[in-house]
Each structure stands twice: as C-alpha cells, then as structure tokens.
Amino acid sequence: MQDRYRKQELFIGKEGQSRMEKSKIVLIGMGALGSASAEMLVRAGIGELVLIDRDYVELHNLQRQQLYTEEDAAAYLPKASAAAKRLKAINQHVKLQSVIENVDHHNIEQLMEGADVILDATDNFETRLLVNDAALKHGIPYLYGACVGSYGVTCPILANGDAPCLHCLLEQLPQQSETCDTAGIIGPIVQWVAAVQVTQALRLLSGQKLKAELCAFDIWTGDYSRVDVRGLRDASCPSCGMDAVLPFLNGAEQTRLDVLCGREAVHIRPGAKKSLNLPALAEEWAFAVDHVTANEHLLAFRYREHRIVLFTDGRAIIHGIDDIVRARSLYDSLVG
Amino acid sequence: MSIKLNGREHELSADIQNVAQLLGSLSLENRIVIVELNKEIISKSAYADQPVRDGDKVELVHFVGGG
Structure with a gap:
C-alpha cells in the first residue's frame, strides 16, 4: 500500500517508516492540539493511536479544533468519537481507539499501556503532572505542549533518568494560569505547537535522540526563545528524584x-x-x-x-x- | 539600558534592576517562568537578588496550560 508514504520515507528512511507503522501513540486530550497532532500522525501512518477526551464538541471549538464539524457540534458528539470518525476517513489503516473518559490516577496507567510516546494535548496542569508521573514510572517519553493566546511552549520529558521531568520544571502546581477560555487563543499557534510535538514524536520513533530543551514561540510577535533545561533535574523532585513518591499518580494531589x-x-x-x-x-x-x-x-x-x-x-x-x-x-x- | 530578550533588543526603564522587576514589567510575576541570564538558569528564589545589567542576554519561557 505504501506508495502513500513515499515522500515521508525519502526523509525518515525505510526503517523509520516501518517503525512508525508499528508504533503506538497515546494522545491525552482531543481539543485543538489533539486534533492537529492526530491528523498529522494519522496521515504519517502511525500504527496505533489512542484518542482520549472527556468532552463533547461545541460550536466554539470549531475555530481551531480542525477535526470537528458543525454536524458534530449539533449532535453533541464526544470529541474522541468525532475525531475517530474523521481520522478513519483520512487513513483507514491506522488502528484507532477512542476513550471518552476523564483521565485520573485510577485509569492513566491502563490507558497508556504499550505506548511508545505520550503526546500532551490536555488543558490543565494537574492532568499534565499526573501523566508526567505515570510516564516516568513506565519510562515512556512524554511530549509536553501547550498554548494560550498567540503563545505556545513545548518540552520533551524524556524519562531517561538524566533530563528534568515536568515536576522539576514547574516545581509546583501553578496557583492559577491563563486558559484559552480566559485569555483567548488563535488557531495558528495550535498548529505550531502540534507541529513541534509531532516532529519530536517522529524523531523518537525514527530512533533519534531529543534534547531536553524548552522551546517557546509567540506567533503574533515573532518572539522565539529556547532554553537548555538539562541542568534543572532536581534530585529531590517528588516525581523523579531519589525518593520519588509520584504524588499525582498516587492520588494525593488529585482534585x-x-x-x-x-x-x-x-x-x-x-x-x-x-x-x-x-x-x-x-x-x-x-x-x-x-x-x-x-x-x-x-x-x-x-x-x-x-x-x-x-x-x-x-x-x-x-x-x-x-x-x-x-x-x-x-x-x-x-x-x- | 537595553538587554537582549529572547534574541531581540529590549529597552528597560531605569527602575528595573533585577529579574523580579523584569518579570513584573512583562506581567509575568505570577507565572511559572524559566529565566536564563547570560546562558545560566536563575533559580526562582534568586529573582529579587539577581541584577539585570545593560547588555545582558535573557531568555524567558513561561509555562501555559491551554491546549
């Protein structure tokens, strides 16, 4: 079948393509970032994709959540199902699993079982720190990505015992933070963040190493910044340090x-x-x-x-x- | 004075003398931020004591949660 991946294969190589087709990615959240990443991964021929979201499609999502239609919103379709419907039409060969659930410390480990990469597309820090704990426990790379307004930020959490985890970087759950509902969001920054995350996933699946680098872009002003965060690994971090207790995975920090x-x-x-x-x-x-x-x-x-x-x-x-x-x-x- | 902020020239008013004040001037004082000053990451507890000087190179990344 594989003439459809010819141009991608020229770039990532036959082995990279073959690994892609055998790999499984778990997407946490199917809003704007999840929609954009899922479409790229399905077009690229990922083997298996798990689509997790607790919400249903609403009209105000359509401005940036590219997989959904007015019909989906009128029918109150859960995002994970509406996404699978559209993705199936794009590439019937990808194995898709839709999960209409809230991710919490009871179900996260089962949801990410067998994943080669976890891609972050959620809308809150508590879920991110939960996924961070679970990814560290199972040694699965977790690609943090988020955006608000015209600003986006990414960082691979490598779970390799060397680079910092998301808990090391944040130190604590933010007291309050801007959200897309309160500060707004424009579609193009979603595409930038998802493009960086999917590229990181492609690199990992092609056997390349990633740098522990925090990368941010304001697509409105053109400001770009990049910080090497290798030195921020905290030996006393409750999630990845010497006496790690995985506080979000054990439920202690759960709302x-x-x-x-x-x-x-x-x-x-x-x-x-x-x-x-x-x-x-x-x-x-x-x-x-x-x-x-x-x-x-x-x-x-x-x-x-x-x-x-x-x-x-x-x-x-x-x-x-x-x-x-x-x-x-x-x-x-x-x-x- | 002027610093290089995220790769661009950035003019600072004279009353901004440390990292905490710089973050305040950018409305980032309540955000979780990683600050790199002349290639060195500044710990959060040192923001108020860390001077910012003319010609410094500052990289700032703040965390957001939307998606």
Whole structure:
C-alpha cells in the first residue's frame, strides 16, 4: 500500500517508516492540539493511536479544533468519537481507539499501556503532572505542549533518568494560569505547537535522540526563545528524584469532586490548597464571565450559563450541573 | 539600558534592576517562568537578588496550560 508514504520515507528512511507503522501513540486530550497532532500522525501512518477526551464538541471549538464539524457540534458528539470518525476517513489503516473518559490516577496507567510516546494535548496542569508521573514510572517519553493566546511552549520529558521531568520544571502546581477560555487563543499557534510535538514524536520513533530543551514561540510577535533545561533535574523532585513518591499518580494531589445532593451543583476541592488572587482573576476573566460579585472570601459569577462560586483556596461550587466530568472540564477551562 | 530578550533588543526603564522587576514589567510575576541570564538558569528564589545589567542576554519561557 505504501506508495502513500513515499515522500515521508525519502526523509525518515525505510526503517523509520516501518517503525512508525508499528508504533503506538497515546494522545491525552482531543481539543485543538489533539486534533492537529492526530491528523498529522494519522496521515504519517502511525500504527496505533489512542484518542482520549472527556468532552463533547461545541460550536466554539470549531475555530481551531480542525477535526470537528458543525454536524458534530449539533449532535453533541464526544470529541474522541468525532475525531475517530474523521481520522478513519483520512487513513483507514491506522488502528484507532477512542476513550471518552476523564483521565485520573485510577485509569492513566491502563490507558497508556504499550505506548511508545505520550503526546500532551490536555488543558490543565494537574492532568499534565499526573501523566508526567505515570510516564516516568513506565519510562515512556512524554511530549509536553501547550498554548494560550498567540503563545505556545513545548518540552520533551524524556524519562531517561538524566533530563528534568515536568515536576522539576514547574516545581509546583501553578496557583492559577491563563486558559484559552480566559485569555483567548488563535488557531495558528495550535498548529505550531502540534507541529513541534509531532516532529519530536517522529524523531523518537525514527530512533533519534531529543534534547531536553524548552522551546517557546509567540506567533503574533515573532518572539522565539529556547532554553537548555538539562541542568534543572532536581534530585529531590517528588516525581523523579531519589525518593520519588509520584504524588499525582498516587492520588494525593488529585482534585476531589462531589455532587451536592438536591442542589444540582458540584463541589470541587483541589488536592493542594491554592491561594488565588480573586480581584486579579476577576479582571483577567472580564471577557469570559459576567454577573460578578466579590467579597474577601469568594468570587461569584456566571460562566457558560452556570453560576460559579470560587473561593480563595481554589474550592468551587458550580451550580446547574450534576455531571462531575463536565464540572471538572468547566473548572479547568477557567482556573487552568 | 537595553538587554537582549529572547534574541531581540529590549529597552528597560531605569527602575528595573533585577529579574523580579523584569518579570513584573512583562506581567509575568505570577507565572511559572524559566529565566536564563547570560546562558545560566536563575533559580526562582534568586529573582529579587539577581541584577539585570545593560547588555545582558535573557531568555524567558513561561509555562501555559491551554491546549
């Protein structure tokens, strides 16, 4: 069949192509980055792709999430299924597995079983640090990538006992961070981040080594920066250091969600308490939320038709919802 | 004074004298940032003590979570 890969094979070689076709990549998240990476990998002839996402397609995704259509949004199709439908039409030879689940410390190891590479396309740091723990435990390379606004950043987490892990780089779960819902996003930066991640995957699968390098690009201003992070490996890191406890994989740092009975509301408690600057958040979120009320303990507002009360320690109550996966998705799209 | 920030000339006002102030001027003070100053990575605890001088080469990468 393989005339279809002729031009790629000229570049990565016969052996590289043959490895591609025998390899398995797990994609965590099927939003903008996941859509872009999946399409490139499927066109490149990856052997097997696992598509994981907890959410369904909405109209406001279509501006940048390239695999989805207006029909998918009208039918509330889960992203993992809508993606598989489109990807199957692009290349019927790729084995696809759709997983419509929230990734947590109970299921991550099973979801990534047999993966040669894990590609990061999620929208929050907690899931990233969880995947980081699991990837380190099983020695699977994990390609961090993220974007907001016109800015994107990538770094391969090599799990080779030498380079820093994502936990070494971040040191801690960020207190708050910009998200695509609060700061906006333009499509071209998604393509840049996904292109870098997929290139890293192609290199790994062709037997090449990657440098532990943090790479960032603002596609609007043209600012590009690159930092060699080899020296940032932390010997006391809880995820990859000498006494590693894998705090995200063992569940200690995991956010808890409970449905508040009789109130059609979900209570969210971060695993590690935050200390949010609520007035600053209210200002940052001016375009995303409305009906804002604030006092020294909390911020109450309306966001995508839900009344949300957010406390300084990061706890939140989301009203008008009893689906905890959906509630988590709303929380992450705001708080990051 | 001027520094080279991510490979480009960047003018700094006179009141910016250390890494913490530089991050503040770029609205990055609440972000998780990796700062490389003249090829050396500066630890987060040293941002307020680390002077920034005319002609310094600074590479800045901040982490974001969207995707």
